[in-house]
Amino acid sequence: MAAGALALLGLFAFPMWSIWLEAPQYPKGSELGIFIHINTIEGSRPNDLDNINNLNHYIGMKRIEADAIPELKYMPIIVLVLVGLGLVVAGIGKRWLILVWLGLLIAAGALGMYDFWLWEYDYGHNLDPRAAIKIEGMSYQPPLFGSAQLLNFTAHSYPAIGFGFIVLGSVLAAAAWWLGRIPTKRVEHQRILP
Amino acid sequence: MKNTILSQSAQDLTTQDLTTQALTLQGTQIMKRERIWMQFVLSILAIFTIAACSNDGSNKGVGVATDAAQRVYVAPGEKDEFYNFVSGGFSGQLAVYGIPSGRLFRVIPVFSVDPEKGYGFTEETKPMLNTSHGFVPWDDAHHTDLSQTGGVADGKWLFINGNNTPRIARIDLTDFRTKEIIEIPNSAGNHSSPFSTENSEYVVAGTRFTVPIPNADIPISEYAEKFKGALSFVKVDKTTGRMEIAFQLIVPGFDYDLARAGKGPSHDWMFMTCYNTERASTMKEINASQNDKDFILAINWKKCEELAAQGKGTIANVEYAHNVYNDETHTATSTIKKSVRVLTSDDIKEALYYIPTPKSPHGCDVDPTGELIVGGGKLATVIPVMSYSKMLKAIASGKSDKIIDGIRVLPYKDCLAGEVQRPGLGPLHTEFDGKGFAYTSMFVSSEIVKWSLKDFKVVDRIPTYYSIGHLSIPGGNSTKPWGKYVIAYNKMTKDRYLPTGPELTQSAQLYDISGEKMKLLLDFPTIGEPHYAVAMPAALIMKQSRKMYQLMENKHPYVTRKEADTKVVRNGNDVHVYMTSIRSHLSPDNIEGIRVGDKVYWHVTNLEQDWDVPHGFAVIGNNNSELLIMPGETCTLLWEPKKAGVFPFYCTDFCSALHQEMQGYARVSNGGSAPLTWNKK
Numbered sequence: 001m002a003a004g005a006l007a008l009l010g011l012f013a014f015p016m017w018s019i020w021l022e023a024p025q026y027p028k029g030s031e032l033g034i035f036i037h038i039n040t041i042e043g044s045r046p047n048d049l050d051n052i053n054n055l056n057h058y059i060g061m062k063r064i065e066a067d068a069i070p071e072l073k074y075m076p077i078i079v080l081v082l083v084g085l086g087l088v089v090a091g092i093g094k095r096w097l098i099l100v101w102l103g104l105l106i107a108a109g110a111l112g113m114y115d116f117w118l119w120e121y122d123y124g125h126n127l128d129p130r131a132a133i134k135i136e137g138m139s140y141q142p143p144l145f146g147s148a149q150l151l152n153f154t155a156h157s158y159p160a161i162g163f164g165f166i167v168l169g170s171v172l173a174a175a176a177w178w179l180g181r182i183p184t185k186r187v188e189h190q191r192i193l194p
Numbered sequence: 195m196k197n198t199i200l201s202q203s204a205q206d207l208t209t210q211d212l213t214t215q216a217l218t219l220q221g222t223q224i225m226k227r228e229r230i231w232m233q234f235v236l237s238i239l240a241i242f243t244i245a246a247c248s249n250d251g252s253n254k255g256v257g258v259a260t261d262a263a264q265r266v267y268v269a270p271g272e273k274d275e276f277y278n279f280v281s282g283g284f285s286g287q288l289a290v291y292g293i294p295s296g297r298l299f300r301v302i303p304v305f306s307v308d309p310e311k312g313y314g315f316t317e318e319t320k321p322m323l324n325t326s327h328g329f330v331p332w333d334d335a336h337h338t339d340l341s342q343t344g345g346v347a348d349g350k351w352l353f354i355n356g357n358n359t360p361r362i363a364r365i366d367l368t369d370f371r372t373k374e375i376i377e378i379p380n381s382a383g384n385h386s387s388p389f390s391t392e393n394s395e396y397v398v399a400g401t402r403f404t405v406p407i408p409n410a411d412i413p414i415s416e417y418a419e420k421f422k423g424a425l426s427f428v429k430v431d432k433t434t435g436r437m438e439i440a441f442q443l444i445v446p447g448f449d450y451d452l453a454r455a456g457k458g459p460s461h462d463w464m465f466m467t468c469y470n471t472e473r474a475s476t477m478k479e480i481n482a483s484q485n486d487k488d489f490i491l492a493i494n495w496k497k498c499e500e501l502a503a504q505g506k507g508t509i510a511n512v513e514y515a516h517n518v519y520n521d522e523t524h525t526a527t528s529t530i531k532k533s534v535r536v537l538t539s540d541d542i543k544e545a546l547y548y549i550p551t552p553k554s555p556h557g558c559d560v561d562p563t564g565e566l567i568v569g570g571g572k573l574a575t576v577i578p579v580m581s582y583s584k585m586l587k588a589i590a591s592g593k594s595d596k597i598i599d600g601i602r603v604l605p606y607k608d609c610l611a612g613e614v615q616r617p618g619l620g621p622l623h624t625e626f627d628g629k630g631f632a633y634t635s636m637f638v639s640s641e642i643v644k645w646s647l648k649d650f651k652v653v654d655r656i657p658t659y660y661s662i663g664h665l666s667i668p669g670g671n672s673t674k675p676w677g678k679y680v681i682a683y684n685k686m687t688k689d690r691y692l693p694t695g696p697e698l699t700q701s702a703q704l705y706d707i708s709g710e711k712m713k714l715l716l717d718f719p720t721i722g723e724p725h726y727a728v729a730m731p732a733a734l735i736m737k738q739s740r741k742m743y744q745l746m747e748n749k750h751p752y753v754t755r756k757e758a759d760t761k762v763v764r765n766g767n768d769v770h771v772y773m774t775s776i777r778s779h780l781s782p783d784n785i786e787g788i789r790v791g792d793k794v795y796w797h798v799t800n801l802e803q804d805w806d807v808p809h810g811f812a813v814i815g816n817n818n819s820e821l822l823i824m825p826g827e828t829c830t831l832l833w834e835p836k837k838a839g840v841f842p843f844y845c846t847d848f849c850s851a852l853h854q855e856m857q858g859y860a861r862v863s864n865g866g867s868a869p870l871t872w873n874k875k
Contacts, residue, residue, distance in 0.1 A: 050803060051804045132852055
């Protein structure tokens with residue numbers, strides 16, 4: 001269980017989501033990429049985010065800047081709280097608490113995805129009315145998951161390595177719960193160890 | 195296919211011809227007369243066969259590979275295997291091609307102005323073309339050489355010579371730009387240049403025209419006594435590539451033509467051909483073609499270096515320009531230097547030896563082992579191959595044919611490894627495939643001749659179209675040739691391409707040398723006139739290729755790193771515009787308060803930090819070129835408006851969908867004291 005909780009710390013090292021933008025002018029190998037971390041948002045290469053922002057000005061999209069996204073400030077706290085709670089659960093060693101923790105993790109994940117969608121909606125719809133490129137009925141919301149065509153760009157939105165740590169955390173927690181169902185000494189012992 | 199069969203039968207005829215000749219040698223008078231008629235008939239047949247070959251209007255040539263199309267086809271989106279850096283001759287530039295496709299990728303401006311790239315027109319690049327004669331907008335670039343480590347091209351820099359106003363340029367192979375040009379004093383006709391030593395310790399600069407040293411107002415008739423040759427050794431810094439003239443050797447007034455450094459055992463030596471050992475100053479065509487043998491000058495540069503370090507020789511007063519482009523400021527500076535260390539043949543007797551070589555030599559090439567030195571006598575009937583080890587023995591023996599200005603002339607036979615007999619006419623230049631064969635270009639008989647380095651026997655020959663000068667095998671001058679192709683650089687094209695009036699395209703030809711027989715694969719046009727060229731595997735260069743300049747590392751004195759910092763500043767009659775360009779606008783784009791008579795400096799910074807997004811800049815009626823600004827770079831264009839009015843300016847490189855909107859206006863007033871105003875975003 002403790003390993004499950006600690007796995008979430010991987011989110012501090014790796015991005016949890018990625019959006020890749022491919023276009024005739026940005027072919028495979030030279031496509032623009034955005035990595036979303038729990039605490040920041042950055043380009044796949046040093047200038048990618050600036051270049052995306054620069055291109056987005058044609059459609060009047062707001063500049064994507066880490067400082068302007070409050071979620072990036074409180075997401076790390078949420079993750080740390082979840083890690084802390086997970087360790088507490090591991091310490092107490094009560095099986096049902098694992099389920100509660102898992103529930104919290106999944107709820108946080110779901111909320112996160114919903115928030116991500118809202119964020120994408122905001123950037124994709126709230127456009128500068130004086131933008132050079134205006135197409136009736138067209139919005140530029142990237143897909144929540146999967147690929148979509150936005151003018152000359154194909155946007156691919158997929159989980160990144162960091163997301164794997166959320167999955168790993170959940171699986172480890174679920175495994176701890178499952179193994180904990182036989183109250184033998186050996187397994188009891190194993191359950192508590194990280 | 196039809197042509198191939200017909201040309202095959204033409205070859206058969208020639209064989210019969212020879213057989214007929216042999217039979218009649220010991221024949222009777224009647225047989226002799228029969229022979230005449232038989233030859234007549236055969237000649238007619240041959241003429242008709244040739245006519246039949248070319249009756250469809252094409253002359254593909256002999257030895258075209260049947261699968262040539264496949265061999266040179268680089269499918270859309272795929273890349274060539276080799277870079278080929280080809281000297282641009284009288285264009286003064288360097289052209290970059292892909293091999294095997296023969297496609298031209300880029301013309302790098304070196305010694306000539308290039309308004310397309312603003313080279314020689316922008317304030318930053320004007321100093322690159324400064325010389326002791328002032329601004330020289332053109333030169334004649336003949337030979338290229340790559341920087342080497344251990345005798346193998348390392349992909350860092352390329353050196354190229356300016357023949358007319360003696361100079362050597364260094365090109366950076368990360369951004370394919372000219373970064374340095376050094377003028378060579380006491381020299382006139384920097385032809386024997388810029389050949390590199392095994393680890394690019396030095397590049398050499400030998401003069402083809404000898405002049406009085408120091409240059410002086412004296413009668414030309416005093417040529418033989420007063421005119422001297424200057425051979426310069428230009429030191430190359432290992433990390434920065436920065437060049438400086440370490441020392442000059444003042445040698446007899448012959449015409450120093452081509453050179454090649456030793457390798458491996460001969461590492462310490464430079465070999466340099468010279469003609470006009472007659473020391474003729476007029477009608478050299480005849481007067482410099484009298485001696486049966488001229489020389490290869492063997493120079494122990496290591497020894498010269500030691501003697502120079504010991505303070506031998508003198509410091510001569512000279513004047514030469516040293517122009518360096520700074521990567522951080524994106525700006526070149528030109529410095530006039532005033533002195534050079536000069537060593538005369540008296541100072542370095544034990545470091546210089548003449549090896550006789552037949553006749554009026556051009557090429558001087560050292561095989562990959564460093565043991566064999568191949569001369570190429572334009573008027574020679576053989577290709578002489580000298581042996582480095584035999585040369586050392588000849589030096590040790592103390593024997594000499596004669597002594598010229600204190601320099602020993604070693605006996606020809608004592609240095610000779612062998613002669614290639616009946617190679618063809620006009621051998622010029624030789625490269626090596628690393629598999630035991632040498633390939634020599636034959637100008638007069640217009641062919642490439644392949645011969646064995648073991649027994650010096652010719653093993654194959656193939657025509658070139660027409661009159662090949664230099665040839666190049668990737669790495670063919672190094673210790674490690676990539677012997678897959680040989681490329682011919684021809685002096686004439688005649689009927690090979692669609693005619694374009696009296697001035698025809700120049701061309702190169704690609705031959706496959708992977709098999710026993712050479713095969714012609716491709717003709718491709720070149721810029722200017724191609725002389726020597728070098729090639730190396732693309733993989734070694736493309737991985738280090740620069741995509742942009744870092745805006746944050748831009749230290750140009752007039753850089754503008756963000757739009758908020760754009761401004762216009764007046765300083766007397768000088769107006770400095772701090773402008774930025776980014777898709778798709780220039781900032782500022784409305785400027786007023788400029789006066790007739792002002793000097794307006796447009797300092798445009800390209801704010802892009804994206805690959806392949808240059809911006810251009812031009813002003814109506816400007817007596818100047820455009821700017822072509824790479825991402826992260828700052829370039830300056832001078833404009834001197836001569837009348838009042840409103841003058842549009844715009845981006846000249848189609849950068850984006852709204853490129854056409856990327857324009858603005860400058861208002862110019864007659865006198866007045868209206869303040870400068872400009873718009874801010």
